[in-house]
Amino acid sequence: MTQPVSNCPNCGAKIVFLWSSSVQTVCQYCKSILVRTDVDLKKVGQVADLPPDSSPIQLNTEGIYRNKAFVVIGRILYEYDQGGWNEWHITMNDGASAWLSDAQNEFAISFASNTTGLPTASQVKVGQQYSWNNQRYTLTVITPAHYRGVEGELPFQYWDKTDVTFADLRSETGKFATLDFSDEQPALYLGEFVEFDDLKLKNLRTFEGW
C-alpha cells in the first residue's frame, strides 16, 4: 500500500497517512489539525494537550476482529458529566474503516451505517426500540457530551465541535448501536460489544505496576 506523504503546512514535518481515505489528521509534532484538500494539507486548528487519559489503547495498537487484522490510526476523545470515552478510528486489513469505542474499558466495535430515516435528537427517548438490519435495539442512554480532542487520522473533518449528543442502544444479544447527532443529519453506527481478550491487542499502552 502506498502511503501518501505530505508536509505539515505549519511546521514542515512529514505527514504520513496510514489510511488512504483519511480526511483529517493531526501533526504529531506541532499538534496542528490538518485537513486534506485536493492539492495539499490545510491547517484548520490546533489540538490542546489531551487530558490524562486511561485507555489502554493508543495509536498503532493492533488487533484482530472477526479474523481481520486492524490497526488504530486515530481517535476522538469525548467527555460527559460522568467521565470520558474514546472513539478509536481503526482500519481493517480489507480497507474498511471502523470505530473501537472504549468507555472505561468497555469495548465495542462499530461500523458506519448508511441507514436513512433516522430519528432526530429531539425524537429519541430512553426505552424506545428501533430495528435496523433486522436487529432490534433498545435505546438505553442519551449522552450530552463535548468534544475534547482528536488525534491521528479520521475519515471526516472533526475539529470544531463543542457540544454533541449521542444515543446508545443495546440488544439482547450484545449488539450495540450509536446515534450520533453531531451533524445536522444524524449518523448511525452499528456493531457489537467485544471482549478485551478476544481482540488479541498488541502495542498496548503499558501501565507502571501492571
Next chain:
Amino acid sequence: MSTGTPPLSNPPKPQAKALNCPQCGAAITLRALGHAETVVCESCHCILDAKDPNLQLLQKFEAITGEAPPLIPLGTRGKLRGTDYEVIGFQRRSIKVEGISYRWHEYVLFNPYKAIRYLTEYNGHWNDISICKELPVTEFASANYLGEVYKHFQSSDATTDYVLGEFPWQVRVGEHAAVAEYVKPPRVLSAEKTASEVTWSIGEYTYGADIWKSFNLPGSPPEAVGVYENQPSPVSENVKGIWAAFLAFAIFLLVLMAGFDLISNKGTAFESRYRLNAGEPKGEASFVTDVFNLEGRTSNVEVATSANVDNSWIYLNYALINQDTGQAWDFGREVSYYHGYDSDGSWTEGSQKNTVVIPSVPAGHYYLRIEPEVDPNHPAVGYSVQVKRDVPVLGFFGIAFLALLLPAIAITWRSINFERMRWAESDHPAIKIGNSEE
C-alpha cells in the same frame, strides 16, 4: 525516517500518584489515574474531583463514628477469574424496607485493561459483579438474560451512605438509585435506574473464603448470616437428582413386582366351605381336610378365611401339615365383624375376611387341621377356607419404596425450607413473616 510511530500524546504515567487533600492536607493516593472521576479524602471525608489537578472539592459528607472500614483494604490486589484487580473504591449503600435499614458494601475493582468489576458484601455474603453487555428483557415478574429466566426478588431505593477511595463515575453521598433485583441462584441480575440511565449488572454468588484466598487476606471472612437472595441452595441441586433416582428405582421395583407377579402361579390348591350349626358339641369341632398338593419351588402359602360373621366372631386354630414329612405350621386366625350406630354415626370394625401368608413352604402333600371356636351367642356360622400357593408379596416392595421415598422427601423439605428462607427476604415471601423471625 520510517513511517514511524508517533510519540504518544499521553506518555505512561506512574499508576499510583500521591497528592494532598486541598481541604485538610492529608495524603491522597490516586490508584486508577485517568479512570477515577472522584476520590475521597479519608481524613476529612471530602469527595474530590480526581480529574482536576487541584482536586476540586465536590462534596463533604459526615461519616458516622464507628463506620466499619473496608474488609478488603483499598489498594489490595487479587486475582479474580484469571485477571488481577486492585480495590480502588469502597461504598456503603442501604435500602429501607418496612422501616428497617439494610446495609451492604461495594468494592470497586480496577484493572487498567479490563472493565471495572465490583464485589458486594452483605452479612458475609459476597457477589462478584460485572456490567451486562447484553440487554436483559423484563417481563411481569421476571427478567430474561441470555436466554435464562431470572425471578424478580426485590425492588428498592438504594442510597449511598458512605464512600472511600476512587470511583470511575461521579459518586456522591446521599445519591439514590432505584434497584430491581432478579435471581437465578447462584446469579443475580440487577437494574440500577437513575434519572438518565438504566444500568444492568450480573453478579455471581461468591464464598467469603474464596475472596480471602483471591486477595490473600489475613484471618477469615465474616461468617455468612442467613440465606442470601442468590445463594446457591446446598440441597436444591440434589432434589432433582434424588427424585430422578427415586423414579428410576420405583420403575425398577414396578418391573420387579410385575416380574414376580408373572412367575408366581397364584393357583388355588384347596378350597372348601363349612358350616357350624347352633348346638353342635364343641369337642368334635376339630377336623382335618382332604389332602392337597403344593407344587413347585419352596414358596409361600396364603390361607384365606371368610366367614359370614355379623356382630360376632369366629376363631380358627389352623395347622398346615405335610403328610410326607409330618412338618406342621400352627397358626390361629380370628374373623370378626362388628357394626352399629352411635352419636358419631355409623361404625364398623373388623372384616368378614382374613388372610395370612406362610413363608417358605416346600412342595408336597398337605392337609389342614382346623379347630373352630365361635361366639357362644352366635354359634351358627358359615365359613370357607382357601389355600393359595406362591402369592406375590407386595409388602417388601412397599418397604423398599418407602426407604427411597423418605430421603427424597427429606431433601425436598430441606430445599423448600431453604427457598422459603431465601424468598422471605424478598418482595414475594411465601409466608409473611413478622419482625421477629426467631
